[in-house]
Each structure stands twice: as structure tokens, then as C-alpha cells.
Amino acid sequence: MSALLPMTLPFLIGWLGAHTFCPKNTRYRGLLVTALAGPTGLGLTSLLIFASYLIFPRGGYLITLIILILTGLFLLLQLRTPKTTAPLSAASNKAQNNKSTLSIICQIIAIVCLTALTYVFMRDFLSITISEPFGEWDARLFWNVKAKFYVRVPELWKDMFSPLLGWAHPDYPLLIPGAVSWGWLWLGNEATFWPACVALTFSISIALLVFWYVLCKANLMWACISIAFLFSLPLFRYWSPSQLADIPLCFFITSAVILLITAYETHQIKYFCMTFIMAGLGAWTKNEGLVFCLLLSTLSLPFFFTMLKKNANDKSLLFQAGLFLFLPLAACLYLKLFLAGQSDYLNANRTMTEVIQIFTHNGFENSRIALHGMLTYMFGHEWNYLWPIFFGAILTLIVKGRYKTSAFLIPSAVGLILAAYLVTMQLSPHPLVWQIQTAMVRLLLHVTVLALICSVEVFSNMSFTAENQ
Amino acid sequence: MMNLVKEKKFLPLIFFAALFFIIFFEPYPPAKPINVQLLKNLLNASDKGFKIPGQEFEVFKVHLPKAGAVSFIMDYPFSNYGKTVEQIYTAQSYLAPILINTQPVENTAIVFCSSEQIAERRLELTGYEWEIRLGQGKGIARRSA
Numbered sequence: 001m002s003a004l005l006p007m008t009l010p011f012l013i014g015w016l017g018a019h020t021f022c023p024k025n026t027r028y029r030g031l032l033v034t035a036l037a038g039p040t041g042l043g044l045t046s047l048l049i050f051a052s053y054l055i056f057p058r059g060g061y062l063i064t065l066i067i068l069i070l071t072g073l074f075l076l077l078q079l080r081t082p083k084t085t086a087p088l089s090a091a092s093n094k095a096q097n098n099k100s101t102l103s104i105i106c107q108i109i110a111i112v113c114l115t116a117l118t119y120v121f122m123r124d125f126l127s128i129t130i131s132e133p134f135g136e137w138d139a140r141l142f143w144n145v146k147a148k149f150y151v152r153v154p155e156l157w158k159d160m161f162s163p164l165l166g167w168a169h170p171d172y173p174l175l176i177p178g179a180v181s182w183g184w185l186w187l188g189n190e191a192t193f194w195p196a197c198v199a200l201t202f203s204i205s206i207a208l209l210v211f212w213y214v215l216c217k218a219n220l221m222w223a224c225i226s227i228a229f230l231f232s233l234p235l236f237r238y239w240s241p242s243q244l245a246d247i248p249l250c251f252f253i254t255s256a257v258i259l260l261i262t263a264y265e266t267h268q269i270k271y272f273c274m275t276f277i278m279a280g281l282g283a284w285t286k287n288e289g290l291v292f293c294l295l296l297s298t299l300s301l302p303f304f305f306t307m308l309k310k311n312a313n314d315k316s317l318l319f320q321a322g323l324f325l326f327l328p329l330a331a332c333l334y335l336k337l338f339l340a341g342q343s344d345y346l347n348a349n350r351t352m353t354e355v356i357q358i359f360t361h362n363g364f365e366n367s368r369i370a371l372h373g374m375l376t377y378m379f380g381h382e383w384n385y386l387w388p389i390f391f392g393a394i395l396t397l398i399v400k401g402r403y404k405t406s407a408f409l410i411p412s413a414v415g416l417i418l419a420a421y422l423v424t425m426q427l428s429p430h431p432l433v434w435q436i437q438t439a440m441v442r443l444l445l446h447v448t449v450l451a452l453i454c455s456v457e458v459f460s461n462m463s464f465t466a467e468n469q
Numbered sequence: 470m471m472n473l474v475k476e477k478k479f480l481p482l483i484f485f486a487a488l489f490f491i492i493f494f495e496p497y498p499p500a501k502p503i504n505v506q507l508l509k510n511l512l513n514a515s516d517k518g519f520k521i522p523g524q525e526f527e528v529f530k531v532h533l534p535k536a537g538a539v540s541f542i543m544d545y546p547f548s549n550y551g552k553t554v555e556q557i558y559t560a561q562s563y564l565a566p567i568l569i570n571t572q573p574v575e576n577t578a579i580v581f582c583s584s585e586q587i588a589e590r591r592l593e594l595t596g597y598e599w600e601i602r603l604g605q606g607k608g609i610a611r612r613s614a
Contacts, residue, residue: 459484
């Protein structure tokens, strides 16, 4: 089991960090902290590796290790035991107390489904990993290649930004290469299983996160059936072991939005800090994460300042939140401006007139093609009707007229993210149809979990009961 | 059931049933059998039993510089969406931190053609000459003066 050992330190750091930030009255706090631990730890480790290599490449690993240990010790000293617990939403108590015969039967069915689907998910994950241990195309020939530059000759790590590797997008953020290189540096070899282990951490963390959220909002039955449904999605089971950055980005997008909703509902500014940490790490994962950061900031800033007025004593948290958002963004910016010097989008050198022409050409033809492509993929059988269900959920929200900020946050986030992707696709120098064919499914995957949570929230009557209290 | 009817909670019940049926009727194709020994090897951070992508480029490694850029010559000139892309990227992955230039402009080039005849023709067209021949259209070439 030595291939799993490099996970211990990032997980511990992530766990302690999440434990420190997570408000003490959070329901099922341990579950939330555990769900956030792995990805947060790996993300912070990746950022540290990048910073250490910038300062002293030869000792980059050692510096990272020392800082991680010191951070761990510091966080360990901060450890406190929570004393009180409060419900996440008013709906939860009512839902928890609903113990009719039918609900018990449903609960048993849900638990059986979850057990069976967890088996199916793990079976598929291991089977795919053993038959293709080096991951999908992009993982094998792009993300993990960058990790090799970190590991093989640390002094030459900046060669990963060479324009000769233009196909590997030299300006892309480095969360995955950093996380992969961490394990390889720890183990002293390019262990094949480590990238798969990183991938598994993100997938399991997504499941735990959804479990926590639905458990807090509804009950065990809905939590179990939600995870079972997620594991039943062929695309989730296929892309989880692919070792690409899409499942990690899905985690950061989902966690950021979930924590933002929790911040609105509980009025605790600490959740905002965690939202920004997750959004920042999302930006350090993929370029799409940068777009998400921008959208999330737009969605949350007005509420953030409103809450800041209410919590005058917590103003230092504004600084902390800003710092956690700033660090990954600064790393991205430094990478793009000073290390890569080449970007698919910036190097397209288009004038504003050309950009406008791209959108308006032939009666918005490109937009129609992109939208048609997206809808075609959404209604594919691989999604198990998730998107029609999601659209139904939005329609239900509108028809019922139960307008509540947090209830509309997920549909707004999903809508804005997908709209941004449609726009970006058209601005890309790559052929539009080729992009739709190769990337659309993975782009939809980023917001899949949000769509699932929203659907469960609406159709399990959670939002309505919450509002009726 | 009566409680749910009284509380007019049909929607959650229908939704739960729908999710259950979707999960239940989703075809789960049998996965490839898991080789326990290979799994153990993976968990023990060993690559035993696995073919590392790009292993075929090992023979070139000893003849190449430790760092810097080399060109890569194949049967056809490089094209972003062509068939040669995967081969070149695999070579890059295996040979990193050596940088592979897809254009025939570097002093040293890896020749990775499918036959001696094609290799000779490609070297002539790109302005290279053999430095080390490894057989079957493979070898290291140097830019002609």
C-alpha cells in the first residue's frame, strides 16, 4: 500500500485546515471536513510546490515538505473540539423526524442502492485503472508530462512552459501536475498508481460532499439515493479514473457553490472564506476555474459585504478570504504572464471587431451551433435524464414562485458557467465543432453534481419546506 | 403512505421512485476482470506487469542530450490534427525533460519512420543526415551543414 502513503500529509493538512475554518456549529462537521480534506490538501501542496520551485528548484520538494509539516503542527495547535451544533437549514429537523413506514422502506432501498452502486463505481474505477493505468490522453500526454518536468530534473522544471510544448497548453494552471509530482517525489519514482490515487481522492470527496449537503438538508435516504444516482452515471464512472482535471474542477466548483449557499443560510462569514479557498483552488486546477472564480465573485460579493456589516468583528476574515483567493490567482497570473508567455486565447490577437464578428457572423451561427451541441450532449442517454430533471427542477421553482436566494443560486451558477463556456468556445482559436466533440461532455461534467443537488433539493421538497417554516 | 398523501408530498415520492428506477434499469456492463496481482503491484508503487507508454523510445535515450530540444521526424510532416500527434506526444512524455520540436529545425533529430526507404526520403526532404542508425527507419540524425 506504499503508493497511498504520499496522501497522508496533504490529507492531514487539508483536514486540519478545513477543521480550523469550518464553523464549530456545522452539522455533521466531521463529514464536511473529511470531504474537503483530500482535495484541499492536494491543492495547497500543489501551490506550495510551485512556489518552492520558483524560489529554489533543487530543494523544492524539501521546502514543500518542511512547510507542510510546520503548517500541520501549527494547525494541530489550533485544534479545538466543537461544543454546539446547529441545523444547516430549518428543513432538516422536520425531514429527519419524518419516520413513517414508507420512509423507512425508502431509506432501506436507498442504502441498498448506495451499497450496490459504490461497489459498481469502485469495480469500474479499479478495472479502468488497471487496464489504462496512465489515464486518458490529456492525463498521459499533458498533465502528467508537466509533473515529470517537476520530478526528473528540478533545475529544468521551467521547460514545461516552453513554446515547443504548445500543445500541452503551457499557460494552464498546475494543480494536477503539482499533486502528481508530490507523490512521485515522496515515493522516489513515477509510481503508476499515484495519479489514479489523486483521481480517486477527488471522486470520493465529491461523493462525501454531496452526502454531507443532502444529509444536512434532508435526510439519510436522500443522501444515499443522490450518491447512488451519481455513481450510476456512466460518464462519472468513466471520467473519474481518467485522471483529467475535470473531476477535480467539478469538486471545487461544487464545494464553492455549496459553501456559498451554506454561508447565505447560516450567515456565517467563515463559510465565505471556505468558498473562496475552494474557488481559488478551482482556478489553480483549470482555466475554466478562472472563469468560475470571476462568476462566483460576482455572485457572492454583494452578499459578502452585507454580511460583513452584520459581522463587524469578523473583518479580519475578509483579509483571510481575499488572501486565499488571491494566492492561487496570483500563481495563475504569474504563470501566464512570466513563465508561459503563450496563451491560446491571447495569442489569437483578435481585435474587438473580429470578436464581435465571431459572435454575430451569419446571424449568430456559431452561438447556435455551440448551443445546439450542448443541448444534444445534455439529452444523451449517458446522463441518465439528469439534465431534463434539472430543467424540470428549475421550471418547478419558477412555477411554484418560491423565490429564495439560495434555491436559485445553483441554477444561476450552472447557467452562468455554461453560458461562459459557450462564449469561450467561440473565442477559442480551435475549430468550434472539434471542441464540442472533444470537450463538451467534460465541460458539462463540471456542473453535473450541482445539477443533481439542485434537482434533489427541489423535488425532495426541501426548499419549499425550508421556506414555509 | 397515508401520511404522505395527507401532507401532499407526492412529488418527493415520485422523484424518489424515478431515481430508483433510473438507477435500477441503468445497464451496468461487466467491467474487465481485475487482475489482483497487477492491483497489488500498483498499490505497492511498482510498475511490474505494465507497459510504460513510450518504452520504444528508450533506445534513443542514450544517444540524446540530457536536456534541450530535438526535432522529431516521422513518415509524414507534423500536423496538429494528424495521425502522428499521439506518437510525438508519447515520445515527449517519455523523454522529458528533453523537448521535442515537431518542426525539423533542431541540430539533432529523432528519426522514427516505418522503413529505411521512407526515412532516407524524409531526411533528404528535411535536410538531415544519419548520425546513428538503429534499423527499420529509426535512428538519430544531424542537420546537414
